Amino acid sequence: MQRLAPPPHSEDAVLEVKKTTCYMCACRCGIRVHLRDGQVRYIDGNPDHPLNQGVICAKGSSGIMKQYSPARLTRPLRRKAGAERGEGAFEPISWEEAFSVLAERLARIRATDPKKFALFTGRDQMQALTGLFARQFGTPNYAAHGGFCSVNMAAGLIYTIGGSFWEFGGPDLDRAKLFVMIGTAEDHHSNPLKIALSKFKRQGGRFVSINPVRTGYSAIADEWVPIRPGTDGAFLLAVIHEIIDKGLYDREFLVQYSNAGELVNVDEANDEFGMFVRTEVPEEEACYDPQDKLWWDRNTNRPVVTHTPGADPFLLGDFRLHDGTPVKPAFQLLQERVKDYTPEWASQITGIPADTIRRLAHEMGVVARDQRIELPVAWTDAWGREHDTVTGNPVAFHAMRGLAAHSNGFQTIRALGILMSILGTIDRPGGFRHKVPFPRPIPPCARPPNDPRAVRPNTPLDGMPLGWPADPDDLFVDGEGKPVRIDKGFSWEYPLSVHGLMHNAITNAWRGDPYRIDTLLIFMANMAWNSTMNAVEVRKMLNDKDEDGEYRIPFIVVADAFHSEMTAFADLILPDTTYLERHDVMSILDRPISEFDGPVDSVRVPVVPPTGECKPFQDVLIELGSRLKLPAFTTKDGQRKFRDYPDFIVNFETEPGSGIGFLAGWRGKGGEKSMRGEPNPSQWEMYQKHDCVFHYELPKSYQYMRNWNRGYLEWSQRNRITRYAEPIPIHIYSEVLMRFRQAARGKGFSRKPPEHLRKRVETYFDPLPFYYDPLEAELTDRQKYPLAAITQRPMAMYHSWDSQNAWLRQIHAHNYLFVNSHTARVAGIGDGDWIWVESQWGRVRCMARHSEAVEPGTVWTWNAIGKARGAWNLAEDANESRRGFLLNHLISEELHTRDGATVSNSDPVTGQAAWYDVRVRIVKADPGEPEETSPQFPALKPYPGMEVRKGILAYLGRKLGGGGR
Amino acid sequence: MTQLALVIDLNVCVGCHACVTSCKEWNTSGSAGPMTDLNPYGKDPTGTFFNRVQTFEVGEFPNTETVHFPKSCLHCEDPPCVPVCPTGASYKRKEDGIVLVDYDKCIGCKYCSWACPYGVREFDEDQKVMKKCTLCVDRIYDARLPEADRKPACVKACPPGARLFGDIHDPDSVVSRAIREEGGYPLMPEWGTHPSNHYLPRRKTRIRIHEDELVRADNPLRVDRQQPGPSKAEPTMDDFSW
Amino acid sequence: MHPAFSVIFLTTLIGAGQGLFLALFTAQTYAAFDLLPAQTGPGFYGPGSLLALAFLAAGLLASFFHLGRPERAWRAATQWRTSWLSREVIVLPAFMGTVFLYGLAHWLDWRPVLLVLPSGLPVDPTAVLGVAGTVLAFLLFVCTGMVYACLRFLREWHTPLTVINFVLLGGASGFTLAAGLAAVAAPALVPFFAGWAAIITFLGLVGRGASLWRNRRLRPGSTVQSAIGVKHPRIVQRSQGFMGGSFNTREFFHGRTGAWLKGVKWGFLLAAFVVPTLLLGAGTAGGVGGALFVFIVQYAGLIAERWYFFAEANHPQNLYYRSMA
Numbered sequence A: 001m002q003r004l005a006p007p008p009h010s011e012d013a014v015l016e017v018k019k020t021t022c023y024m025c026a027c028r029c030g031i032r033v034h035l036r037d038g039q040v041r042y043i044d045g046n047p048d049h050p051l052n053q054g055v056i057c058a059k060g061s062s063g064i065m066k067q068y069s070p071a072r073l074t075r076p077l078r079r080k081a082g083a084e085r086g087e088g089a090f091e092p093i094s095w096e097e098a099f100s101v102l103a104e105r106l107a108r109i110r111a112t113d114p115k116k117f118a119l120f121t122g123r124d125q126m127q128a129l130t131g132l133f134a135r136q137f138g139t140p141n142y143a144a145h146g147g148f149c150s151v152n153m154a155a156g157l158i159y160t161i162g163g164s165f166w167e168f169g170g171p172d173l174d175r176a177k178l179f180v181m182i183g184t185a186e187d188h189h190s191n192p193l194k195i196a197l198s199k200f201k202r203q204g205g206r207f208v209s210i211n212p213v214r215t216g217y218s219a220i221a222d223e224w225v226p227i228r229p230g231t232d233g234a235f236l237l238a239v240i241h242e243i244i245d246k247g248l249y250d251r252e253f254l255v256q257y258s259n260a261g262e263l264v265n266v267d268e269a270n271d272e273f274g275m276f277v278r279t280e281v282p283e284e285e286a287c288y289d290p291q292d293k294l295w296w297d298r299n300t301n302r303p304v305v306t307h308t309p310g311a312d313p314f315l316l317g318d319f320r321l322h323d324g325t326p327v328k329p330a331f332q333l334l335q336e337r338v339k340d341y342t343p344e345w346a347s348q349i350t351g352i353p354a355d356t357i358r359r360l361a362h363e364m365g366v367v368a369r370d371q372r373i374e375l376p377v378a379w380t381d382a383w384g385r386e387h388d389t390v391t392g393n394p395v396a397f398h399a400m401r402g403l404a405a406h407s408n409g410f411q412t413i414r415a416l417g418i419l420m421s422i423l424g425t426i427d428r429p430g431g432f433r434h435k436v437p438f439p440r441p442i443p444p445c446a447r448p449p450n451d452p453r454a455v456r457p458n459t460p461l462d463g464m465p466l467g468w469p470a471d472p473d474d475l476f477v478d479g480e481g482k483p484v485r486i487d488k489g490f491s492w493e494y495p496l497s498v499h500g501l502m503h504n505a506i507t508n509a510w511r512g513d514p515y516r517i518d519t520l521l522i523f524m525a526n527m528a529w530n531s532t533m534n535a536v537e538v539r540k541m542l543n544d545k546d547e548d549g550e551y552r553i554p555f556i557v558v559a560d561a562f563h564s565e566m567t568a569f570a571d572l573i574l575p576d577t578t579y580l581e582r583h584d585v586m587s588i589l590d591r592p593i594s595e596f597d598g599p600v601d602s603v604r605v606p607v608v609p610p611t612g613e614c615k616p617f618q619d620v621l622i623e624l625g626s627r628l629k630l631p632a633f634t635t636k637d638g639q640r641k642f643r644d645y646p647d648f649i650v651n652f653e654t655e656p657g658s659g660i661g662f663l664a665g666w667r668g669k670g671g672e673k674s675m676r677g678e679p680n681p682s683q684w685e686m687y688q689k690h691d692c693v694f695h696y697e698l699p700k701s702y703q704y705m706r707n708w709n710r711g712y713l714e715w716s717q718r719n720r721i722t723r724y725a726e727p728i729p730i731h732i733y734s735e736v737l738m739r740f741r742q743a744a745r746g747k748g749f750s751r752k753p754p755e756h757l758r759k760r761v762e763t764y765f766d767p768l769p770f771y772y773d774p775l776e777a778e779l780t781d782r783q784k785y786p787l788a789a790i791t792q793r794p795m796a797m798y799h800s801w802d803s804q805n806a807w808l809r810q811i812h813a814h815n816y817l818f819v820n821s822h823t824a825r826v827a828g829i830g831d832g833d834w835i836w837v838e839s840q841w842g843r844v845r846c847m848a849r850h851s852e853a854v855e856p857g858t859v860w861t862w863n864a865i866g867k868a869r870g871a872w873n874l875a876e877d878a879n880e881s882r883r884g885f886l887l888n889h890l891i892s893e894e895l896h897t898r899d900g901a902t903v904s905n906s907d908p909v910t911g912q913a914a915w916y917d918v919r920v921r922i923v924k925a926d927p928g929e930p931e932e933t934s935p936q937f938p939a940l941k942p943y944p945g946m947e948v949r950k951g952i953l954a955y956l957g958r959k960l961g962g963g964g965r
Numbered sequence B: 001m002t003q004l005a006l007v008i009d010l011n012v013c014v015g016c017h018a019c020v021t022s023c024k025e026w027n028t029s030g031s032a033g034p035m036t037d038l039n040p041y042g043k044d045p046t047g048t049f050f051n052r053v054q055t056f057e058v059g060e061f062p063n064t065e066t067v068h069f070p071k072s073c074l075h076c077e078d079p080p081c082v083p084v085c086p087t088g089a090s091y092k093r094k095e096d097g098i099v100l101v102d103y104d105k106c107i108g109c110k111y112c113s114w115a116c117p118y119g120v121r122e123f124d125e126d127q128k129v130m131k132k133c134t135l136c137v138d139r140i141y142d143a144r145l146p147e148a149d150r151k152p153a154c155v156k157a158c159p160p161g162a163r164l165f166g167d168i169h170d171p172d173s174v175v176s177r178a179i180r181e182e183g184g185y186p187l188m189p190e191w192g193t194h195p196s197n198h199y200l201p202r203r204k205t206r207i208r209i210h211e212d213e214l215v216r217a218d219n220p221l222r223v224d225r226q227q228p229g230p231s232k233a234e235p236t237m238d239d240f241s242w
Numbered sequence C: 001m002h003p004a005f006s007v008i009f010l011t012t013l014i015g016a017g018q019g020l021f022l023a024l025f026t027a028q029t030y031a032a033f034d035l036l037p038a039q040t041g042p043g044f045y046g047p048g049s050l051l052a053l054a055f056l057a058a059g060l061l062a063s064f065f066h067l068g069r070p071e072r073a074w075r076a077a078t079q080w081r082t083s084w085l086s087r088e089v090i091v092l093p094a095f096m097g098t099v100f101l102y103g104l105a106h107w108l109d110w111r112p113v114l115l116v117l118p119s120g121l122p123v124d125p126t127a128v129l130g131v132a133g134t135v136l137a138f139l140l141f142v143c144t145g146m147v148y149a150c151l152r153f154l155r156e157w158h159t160p161l162t163v164i165n166f167v168l169l170g171g172a173s174g175f176t177l178a179a180g181l182a183a184v185a186a187p188a189l190v191p192f193f194a195g196w197a198a199i200i201t202f203l204g205l206v207g208r209g210a211s212l213w214r215n216r217r218l219r220p221g222s223t224v225q226s227a228i229g230v231k232h233p234r235i236v237q238r239s240q241g242f243m244g245g246s247f248n249t250r251e252f253f254h255g256r257t258g259a260w261l262k263g264v265k266w267g268f269l270l271a272a273f274v275v276p277t278l279l280l281g282a283g284t285a286g287g288v289g290g291a292l293f294v295f296i297v298q299y300a301g302l303i304a305e306r307w308y309f310f311a312e313a314n315h316p317q318n319l320y321y322r323s324m325a
Ligand SMILES: Nc1nc2c(c(=O)[nH]1)N[C@H]1C(S)=C(S)[C@@H](COP(=O)(O)OP(=O)(O)OC[C@H]3O[C@@H](n4cnc5c(=O)[nH]c(N)nc54)[C@H](O)[C@@H]3O)O[C@H]1N2
Pocket: A121, A122, A123, A124, A145, A148, A149, A150, A523, A524, A525, A526, A527, A530, A531, A532, A559, A560, A561, A562, A563, A564, A565, A566, A576, A577, A578, A579, A617, A791, A792, A798, A799, A800, A801, A863, A864, A887, A888, A915
């Protein structure tokens, strides 16, 4: 028994434990990295971290294999002269050479037309810095993954309740009694949600999952409600119908905290049709909802200004103002809207029995009303009324991309927001809870530029590259209404594309619509593979040349840590460090890891030195910013301002003396201040000493009802989180949307959409949620393509980036298309058979797996398991490329409408990529066909500087052993 | 006498595989290591794992349960893998009931794996010895670790806390209580191996809505004069009876 | 189970060796009772024992290929109290030693009378060694058989038929081999060996047939329901938790189709039993070539039989490894 007794390590080994933050996914748990003689040997969860409380997931536990992966890039590389893009023929160059090539090129672009430089970043967590860089450079062509990820979720809820799921808020499962999870497989909030789910279940809470597929979280649901993809809007509207019909809504909450009682002008002839009636014109153009609208008071039976003491508005009915204007409370309009959305109607669309819809609506309504929570927490509302307690209705929801990734997602998510609101569950115990910096005004204050003149040579962009349009005048279009951004963000096609449309960047740039660009910098996104739709064609576009032999996208720079499919198309590769090798911040200016009880931000500190010549991309940006003399990175006399990224983090302030920086913790000279304060030279050390997290716990009385909590709103204003301390009423009825519709109808003073988009804007900018079939479904012959195809994230893989991980790839080495057993049998497809999956856009050969856990009209697969041959330094016969496949080949980034126009395959409101709208059919492959997935791509070879992959891995208790056997 | 064991709560296991890789990670550089991987970057990668998470589908659509099912050595009280071992490399510790393999004695005959009905022993194709879950014996007694960390790696990792660890012979331990109160059961009881590890079944929470909860006194529609009900104009018995 | 050729060769080779030894000593015993012509001198039993030893040694050698760590093989002798494998490991060399001494005694014709039984039968060292060898041969059969038969959950093996068949099949191949040997060295004994070989082969057919018949009727002792503890008539595995295979998918699955299995079954029934019985019955073993042919056919049949023996065994662990996704 000598081997198994402690101690496991040799006596002279140097053991260290360093705390930092995980980045095997975007959840950002706290970890402890155990090192032996400087080598990473064990990574476990940090028990003192507020997010994961010591637990860790499958990916997080496999960090070692990422750190020592043979797919790592270790040297800056330049495409070999004469080699084609995509071939993967590179030569190593020095960083100095890389910087000078890049700085020279970028300086030229900046001096002429800054928008010819586009910077798109994928699943990163440093949008505060990349966004700053883009703005300082002067290009509007910047976006992160949000547009192809879940912008519908962000926009749909933020434009409704001032906050959202995702990193912005979540379900309070500590106190909920009923939890309804919709379209979620494995969220950004991975470990915390798992912790909460199990606590919730063990407390006896009831968990309902609405999802076409039952895996992962849905597996442990008390009830699984299979739904046809893209139809949740119908389901939610029917639930709202039933809740209103049975009187199960929280009237009092709606009256006080939403615009449900506010009177809408319903005089179709009037220019103000569809707008709230106002008592006065607001004195300043500010980004908050002024309290100048009317109620129809029940007591006096006449209109009064909202929140007039003693008044109580009618929520239903129709009224006439003294000038004869017909008006209705917003809630009345909602009731009318959902009148025909009966459970029976929804049943036809969703495939959920009407009785089930009705029962679920009753469960939600009755639990919300009869199991009310009351906490002895006194607070003051925005109108100065004191409350002795905080109350809550314990029905919580959570939803993610199952709702978001459809072209009708925005309105579906609006419906969800409204359902949560009429149940009275917004920022109350047991319901939805915000996380700082949310709630924010509806919409938040940042605006994109609205004029092409915002882009000028050698000048920072006049405005934030991404922001929140409040009306048509906020759109980023030129005089003719044409887009200014390469991705057509904030154009009339996708007016509220608050996260951009990264998924169209390459196609648009290739086509030169709206214009051509010069340099495309891609950071941490695999856009030649899984974050692109139509990957086969996009790969061709990346490689396509003009008649003159020049690439249509002249220069592509890829900053990545691994041998991804995208790197093959680069002209210049910048090797990034891993998360264990660099400083990072989960900034309060970006998407911090806040908790319900207050803001939390965190950092990453290096625990091992960079491998090879890897350089943190943040340092690369600081270096480039300094060389380009971008104002934020340069002193007045033109000198470099920041040594490196850690120095930048400590000393950068949004404006000189603002006291606002990337990190909220330990500010002030000695670290005595938080949220705001002068730079603190020892800020990093202080974070390090405190588990790399800063957690500010709000006083209890500020923790709830924050949209209308005076204490909180003032705290938030004092700490410069928000500009105003005004209440943030819930937008049951969205006047913001109505403004766009008005413009489309030729009304109002704002800009008007171009003719060909009038109808589109008018249709989709409905101030109340409505159901429509996803755009692609509408345009598809459903007889021919009867099935919906979707993907799910496996819990043990992060997008495309874990196939190089020796442990994780043993769990998912290739993927199958899951087909309902009955559907498969009818199609003559056996379990494990090779099949073709065909959409209007392409076909893929893969293997089928029968399943009872999928809705019969749906097929699905794990996302991004399939890989291009040879990529990620996998062997050419690796299962990922020979038996794995990517569903993206079946999905188009563009749709052709019936009138012949080409539009992005996206939500017409937000530009959210409609990944889950694709319709397919399945047929058995011929027996003679090769047993290999199709399409296949020419094999990628390893690049210079990459390690030779080992045939056997064995740690042997000391050192990563093994050799090329 | 102590019998340490894991109790796995299928009611909250989401099938995340955290226990799989955290086990691999701890043990690969712990004293039970290495946990050799073959073809780690090639075709059909394969390697030594002490713990696997499997998925079963129970029932037919739409009445489907998806059951995630983690499985490692069950540390049987009457382990059939031990007596068959010709070398004594496989043994069960008296003090805590952990079943272990002594790699220095094992001749790699694989016979013990044949004798285990649960398929939890893993032959290390590189070291050529039999390996299996050690219940992290090199963690749970390591006095250099903080008390809270003296738990199996998989238990510490498990995000929903679906893995409980303790002494099933101590009636007051968390595991005994869970087995007793939540209906914990062993696998394949038919072989009399008396597995120490137990599983807790799925439990369902239902809500029953009674009719009278839907016809409410506090119906807000009434406030807005929309309380559903017959109109005043309709005939009533009042019109007729006296 | 995945049939491992090391074990297939181990069991078939030592089985033939044991059988051959038993055949030799049976002949000697018959001769002692004058039921057969006595074979004096080193010409028959000596080479016969050597041949048996060669088979045993080859089997032993094959077994080493089964071990991950053959250099530690000696450790396998330590657990005789509980492990049939350990017992086998002890008995096999003991038996080999006995066979060696038995052969040596014959070779040297060292047959001093040690005592005379009341019946008047003289007992010499070859007789003592022969009896000891016989006991050990049977013990070895029991050990080998019990290595498999003791595994309760391998229900195809967990039956006395396993031990009986190891005895019968070893005996059959041994007697066939003896007939061949006799064709070279002692033609007079051919009918005796061939006759017994035919009889044992036929009994083997009965025994193996019985086990096939039994196994076909076996209901698995475990079900997926008991494997995961969920009571529902319809449970299917969707994912075994990994994709590239593992020890559990390599060691316990034969990976062949049902048709292949069927082919092997009929193949071994013909080659190991039917053909040899007919050929032996028809006197084919009379000539050296013929005898050799019969042995080769039968031995090939036994390899197939042993392959099938493994493939047929359905380990309950397989319930856990049925689907990847
Ligand atoms: N069919 C289908 N497609 C989808 C989705 C879907 O559901 N279905 N989901 C979409 C969604 S929501 C998203 S967010 C996208 C994600 O898509 P991407 O953002 O493209 O994410 P990854 O595939 O992980 O690729 C990120 C790149 O980051 C690299 N990387 C990893 N770590 C580091 C690092 O530390 N530094 C640097 N510089 N690079 C690193 C990886 O090597 C990889 O090349 O996929 C989208 N694509």
